[in-house]
Amino acid sequence: MRAALFSVLTAIISFVQAAFFSGESTTVNLRAQASPETCGNIADLVPLFQMYDAAVTVHFYTADDSKVTATIQEGTYAFNGVAALIFPTLEPSTVPFFSLVNARTTSFFYTTNATERSNALAAGYRDYETTGYIYPTQVCGSVPLYRAHFIGANTDYIYTTSVTERDNAIVNQGFVDEGIAGYVIELASGIIID
Numbered sequence: 001m002r003a004a005l006f007s008v009l010t011a012i013i014s015f016v017q018a019a020f021f022s023g024e025s026t027t028v029n030l031r032a033q034a035s036p037e038t039c040g041n042i043a044d045l046v047p048l049f050q051m052y053d054a055a056v057t058v059h060f061y062t063a064d065d066s067k068v069t070a071t072i073q074e075g076t077y078a079f080n081g082v083a084a085l086i087f088p089t090l091e092p093s094t095v096p097f098f099s100l101v102n103a104r105t106t107s108f109f110y111t112t113n114a115t116e117r118s119n120a121l122a123a124g125y126r127d128y129e130t131t132g133y134i135y136p137t138q139v140c141g142s143v144p145l146y147r148a149h150f151i152g153a154n155t156d157y158i159y160t161t162s163v164t165e166r167d168n169a170i171v172n173q174g175f176v177d178e179g180i181a182g183y184v185i186e187l188a189s190g191i192i193i194d
C-alpha cells in the first residue's frame with residue numbers, strides 16, 4: 001500500500017515538474033516582462049506542496065520533495081496538491097518564509113515576520129526549515145498567500161492563494177482570518193519557463 005502511494009506521489013511530482021518546468025513552450029505571457037534583476041529568475045520557482053494530516057487536523061507545507069515522500073511514507077499525511085510556486089533560494093525582492101513546528105501540537109506555522117517568529121519560538125515552536133523565499137509585497141505578477149488560523153488545542157494554519165479555500169475554512173471550519181503571509185506565484189499563472 002505504501003509502495004503504491006509512493007509511486008502515485010512520485011508520478012504527481014513528476015507531472016507537476018514536467019508540466020511547469022519543461023521549457024518546451026514558446027507562449028508569451030505577462031511575466032516575460034518581469035526582469036530577473038528585480039523579480040528573481042522565474043526558472044528557479046518550485047512547487048510549494050501541501051500535505052494534510054486528517055487525524056490531528058494539521059496542514060504541512062514544504063517545497064522539499066524528500067520531506068513530501070517521507071511524510072507520505074510515514075502514513076499520516078495525505079498529499080493535497082500544490083499551494084503555490086516559490087523560490088528555493090534567496091532572489092531579488094524576496095524574503096525568507098520561515099517554518100516552525102510545535103512539538104506539543106505537531107502543528108506548523110509559517111511567517112516572513114521576524115517578530116512573529118520570535119513570538120512563536122517563545123510559545124513552544126521550534127525552527128523547522130526555511131520553506132523558501134517569497135515576496136513581502138505584491139510585485140512581479142505575484143498574488144496574496146492568505147493565512148487562516150484555527151485556534152484551539154489542535155491549532156492549525158492554512159496558507160492558500162484561493163479566496164474560496166480561505167473563506168471555506170473561516171465560514172465552515174472555524175478558522176480566523178490572519179491576513180496575508182506574503183506574495184507568491186500561482187501554479188496556474190501561465191508562467192512558461194524556458
Ligand SMILES: *[C@@H]1O[C@H](CO)[C@@H](O)[C@H](O)[C@H]1NC(C)=O
Nearest residue numbers: 112113114115116117119136
Ligand atoms: C510583524 O509582527 C508583529 C507582531 O505580530 C507586528 O506587530 C508587525 O506589524 C509585523 N510586521 C510586519 C511588517 O508585518
